[in-house]
Amino acid sequence: MSANTNNARPRETFGMALANVIRNNMRQYTMIAALLAIWIIFSVLTGGLFILPRNLSNLFLQMCTIGLLTGGMLLVMVAGHIDLSVGSVCGSLGAVAAYFMARQNFSPAVAILITLICGLAVGCWHGFWIAYRGVPAFIVTLASQIAFKGITLAVTQGKTIGEFKPGFKAIGQGYLPELFLAGEAYHSTTILLCAAALVVFIVWELHVRKKRIRNGFTVLRLSLEILKILVVSAAIAGVGFVLASYRGIPYAIMLLIVVVAVFTVLTTRTPFGRHVYAIGGNSEAAKLSGVNIKKTLMIIFVLMGFLCSVASVVFTARLNAATPAAGNLFELDTIAACIIGGTSTTGGIGTVFGAIIGALVMASLDNGMSLMNLPIMIQYMIKGIILLLAVWVDIANRKK
Helix, strand or coil: CHHHHHHCCCCCCHHHHHHHHHHHCHHHHHHHHHHHHHHHHHHHHCCCCCCCHHHHHHHHHHHHHHHHHHHHHHHHHHCCCCCCCHHHHHHHHHHHHHHHHHHCCCCHHHHHHHHHHHHHHHHHHHHHHHHHCCCCHHHHHHHHHHHHHHHHHHHHCCCCEECCCHHHHHHHHCECCCCCCCCCCCCHHHHHHHHHHHHHHHHHHHHHHHHHHHCCCCCCCHHHHHHHHHHHHHHHHHHHHHHHHCCCCEHHHHHHHHHHHHHHHHHHCCHHHHHHHHHHHCHHHHHHCCCCHHHHHHHHHHHHHHHHHHHHHHHHHHHCEECCCCCCCHHHHHHHHHHHCCCCCCCCCCCHHHHHHHHHHHHHHHHHHHHCCCCHHHHHHHHHHHHHHHHHHHHHHHHC
């Protein structure tokens, strides 16, 4: 009895279990900690201006364009490729939408439809050369980056195209209307939606836990599960409070939430998502397992083109103008957001949630440095260094 007692495995304490969870999810917790650190630093350096509800609401709105692009870029990078054309394509597609509305007097709905079709066409063009002609994505998208800068200049004729109808501007500038209690200090619609999101999240987490237990899978101990629910619920409530304190939830944020939800399901709960990760992990093994690599790559770049068109509409609507320089360096911010969010530069690793956190990090840097009135050259240098460090961390983690 004594020997059995001495050889018995010690019972895992709450602290030990928490440490194991943190260790196994170091990437995600590191980027969240980095985001919080950035917010604290800018709050101090700007005398509290950074954390005002108005500024944080604008920050979320500014993040939408890059956030939309990260969904497609995540798929591209997880599959082991890169897309250098997203900035130029966004600028061109925004110019196309502006051209049809301002110079051809098309309705916003028709102009948006044309823009979305053009985005799908761009994705098909890239997919054809990359998937079916074997040209490296780096070369194909670099060629498009150069070509679409010319297309943007041709469409805009080197001039700004602006002043659109209110319905189009609302996509990038508008907020959800008040359903009740208009004129109160807090936006009632936002409070209602956040409360609904909290209920849905809690019910879903409990449902997933119950299902995993029923099927014999391992789950977090109950105390850690409760802690996870409380932390995420606090984050949802905090974001809801910030948005409700200003003007509510922008339409662009709602669009981003829908895209994030769709791409999360696409990457985690569909055969297509599993194929993308398999290709990025080991393309030869994926091919031998029956994965249609050409078809999968084609779909990836079509989705990337579609999201470029959606992002271009949101960006053009927010600016209420299309300019020859629109989309400049979007590819840098999008790629950096994915890498900072934990997407591997060599493929096979990455999550939609992580990419969105990365986009929020990049937007926070832009917003905070602008509030501090740092020269643009300093901002570029800081963002370049952060991208380099993010890649270095990714390489170091893979070696471990």
